[in-house]
Amino acid sequence: MNTPGFATRRRVSTVLPDFPWDTIGAARARAAAHPDGIVDLSVGTPVDPVDPVIREALAASSEFPGYPTTIGTPALRSSAVAALARRFGTTGLDDSGILPVIGTKEAIAGMVSMLGIGTGDVVVIPEVAYPTYEVGALLAGATAVRADSTFQLGPTSPALIFLNSPSNPTGKVLGIDHLRKVVGWARERGAIVVSDECYLGLTWEGEAYSILDPRVCDGDHTGLLAVHSLSKVSNMASYRAGFLAGDRELIGELLAVRKHAGMIVPFPIQGAMVAALDDDEHVRAQHGRYRARRGILLEAVRAAGFRVDHSEAGLYLWATRDENSRATLDWLADRGILAAPGDFYGPAGAQHVRIALTATDERIAAAAERLRR
Numbered sequence: 184m185n186t187p188g189f190a191t192r193r194r195v196s197t198v199l200p201d202f203p204w205d206t207i208g209a210a211r212a213r214a215a216a217h218p219d220g221i222v223d224l225s226v227g228t229p230v231d232p233v234d235p236v237i238r239e240a241l242a243a244s245s246e247f248p249g250y251p252t253t254i255g256t257p258a259l260r261s262s263a264v265a266a267l268a269r270r271f272g273t274t275g276l277d278d279s280g281i282l283p284v285i286g287t288k289e290a291i292a293g294m295v296s297m298l299g300i301g302t303g304d305v306v307v308i309p310e311v312a313y314p315t316y317e318v319g320a321l322l323a324g325a326t327a328v329r330a331d332s333t334f335q336l337g338p339t340s341p342a343l344i345f346l347n348s349p350s351n352p353t354g355k356v357l358g359i360d361h362l363r364k365v366v367g368w369a370r371e372r373g374a375i376v377v378s379d380e381c382y383l384g385l386t387w388e389g390e391a392y393s394i395l396d397p398r399v400c401d402g403d404h405t406g407l408l409a410v411h412s413l414s415k416v417s418n419m420a421s422y423r424a425g426f427l428a429g430d431r432e433l434i435g436e437l438l439a440v441r442k443h444a445g446m447i448v449p450f451p452i453q454g455a456m457v458a459a460l461d462d463d464e465h466v467r468a469q470h471g472r473y474r475a476r477r478g479i480l481l482e483a484v485r486a487a488g489f490r491v492d493h494s495e496a497g498l499y500l501w502a503t504r505d506e507n508s509r510a511t512l513d514w515l516a517d518r519g520i521l522a523a524p525g526d527f528y529g530p531a532g533a534q535h536v537r538i539a540l541t542a543t544d545e546r547i548a549a550a551a552e553r554l555r556r
């Protein structure tokens with residue numbers, strides 16, 4: 184029986200893309216049939232345990248019974264400011280430029296509409312991109328345009344530009360000159376720049392830069408928001424912990440809306456975030472684990488005849504055999520390895536697969552061994 188009224192209403196889900204993971208079911212089944220089991224490198228979910236420093240802080244802040252605040256504790260905001268300055272050289276931030284979020288995915292999906300962007304507005308997303316940027320634009324009723332350079336945009340005057348460096352899925356890092364150019368171009372047009380810096384701490388070759396780095400923005404945060412997730416650098420995906428940093432006015436506006444909507448990071452998670460942001464040792468240790476896995480997998484993938492593009496940072500190898508990514512997916516599945524087809528991330532990704540580094544040492548070694556055979 185149809186719910187009264189509902190059947191005739193616009194279903195929001197119909198404006199969103201199909202959930203692409205359903206389309207790799209056959210490859211998954213094929214990979215799972217391998218006698219030594221599947222090596223699932225299709226998703227970027229952390230597998231290493233949460234550091235005791237973080238778990239102890241979670242337990243220590245679990246007694247407080249009251250409602251937490253949307254803006255976050257003063258301790259959390261000052262730890263976020265300090266961590267960004269220490270780890271990435273940002274300047275000029277203070278507590279009023281920080282807003283905790285319940286994992287950055289929800290923040291990315293919701294911020295376009297929360298910033299008043301909607302029908303008739305253009306939101307720029309990378310050519311090959313983490314799918315939630317497009318979702319955020321579509322939920323707001325805006326138009327998503329894929330472009331990697333301001334040149335491609337011609338006379339378009341977007342309301343918001345998403346950047347993602349290091350990129351998921353390509354691992355590409357944008358240099359200071361590129362970032363400066365985007366910031367200048369956006370400022371001339373009054374566009375907001377949202378820089379998703381979820382993988383900023385995970386570089387392998389060279390350096391990656393925050394949009395809030397003074398070499399990029401000259402210390403002026405106007406119109407700029409950096410998105411920081413603790414999911415990857417601190418293995419806290421299950422905690423749902425991230426924050427936004429940048430332009431005080433934009434942070435204040437998002438705070439005002441999120442307060443009404445009850446978008447609050449739970450208090451014990453805020454306590455755990457403080458510990459994670461104050462401690463760089465566990466971040467270094469995790470970086471080392473991923474660096475070792477990347478070395479093994481990169482060599483094996485190349486030895487198997489793939490070309491690996493970009494991938495100088497982040498948690499993925501962006502690899503190709505110069506064929507349709509679905510054919511590559513099957514080739515890997517025959518060896519018991521599951522990757523993500525590049526078309527998940529945009530039409531320009533159709534000849535690549537994304538191979539995640541987020542598996543145990545044992546599974547990475549198994550994948551390498553199968554690729555070399």
Ligand SMILES: Cc1ncc(COP(=O)(O)O)c(C=O)c1O
Nearest residue numbers: 286287288313351381412414425
């Ligand atoms: C580029 C990028 N941004 C944001 C996220 C969301 O991370 P979370 O919601 O765990 O903070 C991911 C997760 O994979 C990602 O790859």
